[in-house]
Amino acid sequence: MLLDIIITSLINGSTYALLAIGFSLIFGVARIVNIAHTAFYMVAAFCIFFVTHHLGYHPIVGMLIGVAVVTLLGMVTYQIFIAPIREHEAAVLIGTIALAMALQEVMLLIFSGDYRSVPPLMQGFFTIFGVKVFYQQLITFIAALVVLGALRLLLMQTKLGLAIRSTAQDREVANLMGMNESRVALYTVGISIALAGFTGAVVVPLTIVEPFMWMHPLIMMMAVVVLGGLGSIKGSFFAAYILGFAEAAVVFLIPMGAFLKGSVALSIMILVLLIRPEGLFGIAFEEER
Amino acid sequence: MKNFKSFWIIILACFLTMAVCFPAWGADTIKIGVIGPMQFLQGKGHWNGAVMAAEEINARGGVKVGDKKMKIELVKADSNEFINVTDATNAMERLMTRDKVDFVVGGFRSEAVLAMQDIAMDYKKIFIGCGAAHPELCLRVAKDYDTYKYFFRGTPFNSKFLVRTCFIQMATVGAILKKSLGLEKVKVAIVAEKAMWVDPMIKAAEGFIPKMGMEVVGIWRPSAVATDVMAELSAIQRSGAHMIFTIFSSSVGIPFARQAGELKIPAVQVGINVEAQKDGFWQATQGMGNYVMTLNTYNRNVEVNELTKPFLDTYIKRFGETPTYTADTYAAIIYSIVPAIEMTGTLDADRLVKVMEARETKVPSGIVGYLKDDQGRPLHDLKWGPGYLTSLGVQWQDGKQVGVWPNKWKASKDAPEVTYKGMVPYKIAPWVIEAYKK
Numbered sequence: 222m223l224l225d226i227i228i229t230s231l232i233n234g235s236t237y238a239l240l241a242i243g244f245s246l247i248f249g250v251a252r253i254v255n256i257a258h259t260a261f262y263m264v265a266a267f268c269i270f271f272v273t274h275h276l277g278y279h280p281i282v283g284m285l286i287g288v289a290v291v292t293l294l295g296m297v298t299y300q301i302f303i304a305p306i307r308e309h310e311a312a313v314l315i316g317t318i319a320l321a322m323a324l325q326e327v328m329l330l331i332f333s334g335d336y337r338s339v340p341p342l343m344q345g346f347f348t349i350f351g352v353k354v355f356y357q358q359l360i361t362f363i364a365a366l367v368v369l370g371a372l373r374l375l376l377m378q379t380k381l382g383l384a385i386r387s388t389a390q391d392r393e394v395a396n397l398m399g400m401n402e403s404r405v406a407l408y409t410v411g412i413s414i415a416l417a418g419f420t421g422a423v424v425v426p427l428t429i430v431e432p433f434m435w436m437h438p439l440i441m442m443m444a445v446v447v448l449g450g451l452g453s454i455k456g457s458f459f460a461a462y463i464l465g466f467a468e469a470a471v472v473f474l475i476p477m478g479a480f481l482k483g484s485v486a487l488s489i490m491i492l493v494l495l496i497r498p499e500g501l502f503g504i505a506f507e508e509e510r
Numbered sequence: 511m512k513n514f515k516s517f518w519i520i521i522l523a524c525f526l527t528m529a530v531c532f533p534a535w536g537a538d539t540i541k542i543g544v545i546g547p548m549q550f551l552q553g554k555g556h557w558n559g560a561v562m563a564a565e566e567i568n569a570r571g572g573v574k575v576g577d578k579k580m581k582i583e584l585v586k587a588d589s590n591e592f593i594n595v596t597d598a599t600n601a602m603e604r605l606m607t608r609d610k611v612d613f614v615v616g617g618f619r620s621e622a623v624l625a626m627q628d629i630a631m632d633y634k635k636i637f638i639g640c641g642a643a644h645p646e647l648c649l650r651v652a653k654d655y656d657t658y659k660y661f662f663r664g665t666p667f668n669s670k671f672l673v674r675t676c677f678i679q680m681a682t683v684g685a686i687l688k689k690s691l692g693l694e695k696v697k698v699a700i701v702a703e704k705a706m707w708v709d710p711m712i713k714a715a716e717g718f719i720p721k722m723g724m725e726v727v728g729i730w731r732p733s734a735v736a737t738d739v740m741a742e743l744s745a746i747q748r749s750g751a752h753m754i755f756t757i758f759s760s761s762v763g764i765p766f767a768r769q770a771g772e773l774k775i776p777a778v779q780v781g782i783n784v785e786a787q788k789d790g791f792w793q794a795t796q797g798m799g800n801y802v803m804t805l806n807t808y809n810r811n812v813e814v815n816e817l818t819k820p821f822l823d824t825y826i827k828r829f830g831e832t833p834t835y836t837a838d839t840y841a842a843i844i845y846s847i848v849p850a851i852e853m854t855g856t857l858d859a860d861r862l863v864k865v866m867e868a869r870e871t872k873v874p875s876g877i878v879g880y881l882k883d884d885q886g887r888p889l890h891d892l893k894w895g896p897g898y899l900t901s902l903g904v905q906w907q908d909g910k911q912v913g914v915w916p917n918k919w920k921a922s923k924d925a926p927e928v929t930y931k932g933m934v935p936y937k938i939a940p941w942v943i944e945a946y947k948k
Contacts, residue, residue: 225741225744225745225748229741229744334547334550335550335790336790337794338764340796341796344772346773353747353773355769427737428738429764431761434737472732473744476728476729476730476731476742477731478731479730479731479732480704480732480733483733
């Protein structure tokens, strides 16, 4: 049973990690609490459904189009709706909630609330220590590791990465050093939403596509981000697997309470925060940044 | 100038008076509110069934009310009850106060229908529930008849009968498994979404399955909107279950069927999976829902009586899909409300209730009659069994949904066999045969 729990948690955790790292990135750099993050994940899923089901293209084409469309959509909506109010954190929070609801309603109008699905990139499963794992889940797990590695390379080895890290540490000083802080924020939004779109792309064959599919991941993603420490990418990565483990453990250990898996994961987050309010890898005081 | 001003004031006052009296304009129509989650298939079923009924009645000149003929006017109300029960009560309130409907049909989630029921009863409007199965909806009628007598269950029959039908279907499939695979005792995993209507069914299942000579190996309660049930499926496989008794009315039915099919979990699925009742199930599961069996009300190839085929043919021609049970708003209007109005010659709810509760009516899915409780009090709950409503057992077989139950079914030893026209034999999934065949 322990193996079941570990393998299931690695798979669930990868999805949360992909979402939470994108969310952390944008919060760390631009101080934007983007509630619409998982709504872009939902839009990407619908793009893939549309391209594969209505246009008849291969899922890979759908995924590329899906990621491109949501990245563009994210950057445009950022420039139009978020950038002008960026300095007002509460307004940004409410604005992104409204944006998420608007995206949900648009998808509901176009595609209705019917449940849909897309074919996996690779059909079938393999067995590891007696636990069945879909190839698509393996793809998701590997994709999460590859993307996270690529993100680390981008942040540590490129000029853009340096600019992003500098802006995350101190916006004013980065600005004084000649970095165009607004542009860095825009690029970071692009990367962050591309990550959301990519998560949608790799996860969509494993789930059902419907306009409300962004809500549950949003709650879990927020929990991961808070548990890991707001704005900490490393924290998000570890917290994602911790909460993934908690969810899997509930299903295996309390079958009658499987529906409680989300609540238990959130309770663990609260417990950790009681002991360490800044989260696992967070910074205790804003001034330390 | 002053006269000119007065003229406009009088015109405006006339318009206002007309606007206030607007409901009176529709006095020659019978207003029926159709309430349901309209952005979802269940709500579309409510609406489509009602549209078909209204079109049919209006085409023949309307409903005869005393000496005059009145046309049916439908009012659509989106309850949004999957997302928010408050939206459902607001939608019902609007039907009562703004649209001033004469009757209401629809509703889906028991939690929402219980709340909507109170509002309709406050306004003394006949409300035929076409979707919710919780017994409490009708127990209220018996407990407080004067308040709740305006509520009738239209479909499905209550969850006690739903579970009884499921047990019969499980026993049928269990016997096939025993015979075909040489199993001594069939092990059953109960997987039920977390929802109010399911709770009494689980209690019943825990008590009754062992009496059927089967063993319950575990109960799993995923969220009704879970999108990943891998963990549950792994645990079920570990439990050694041969059969999975599913109780799903929400979206979880899709990932469960899809992932179980893709992982080739060696257990047959029997029970209720509302998503598997729909034509879109095959696409939604990418063909992985093969061999899933579920309770259903209609199937393209099955005829319960002489009304079934004309209803199905017209519905499929008009809307391009097989009706789900919520489309029984059609039967509620055409076989319940309209005949009662024509018999009494009135729209008076109290008089209509007396007629409706006493009638037995043939509908496309069987015969509708209403139960009384142990003390002889009217329940307005549907009668179940041979000669009344039995529902169907349908199975997905290679992309087609086919009827597999009742097929030579005997309700008791001495009862006559029941087989509806169009039934085919049940098929065991090949990977289940492979796993257990000795």
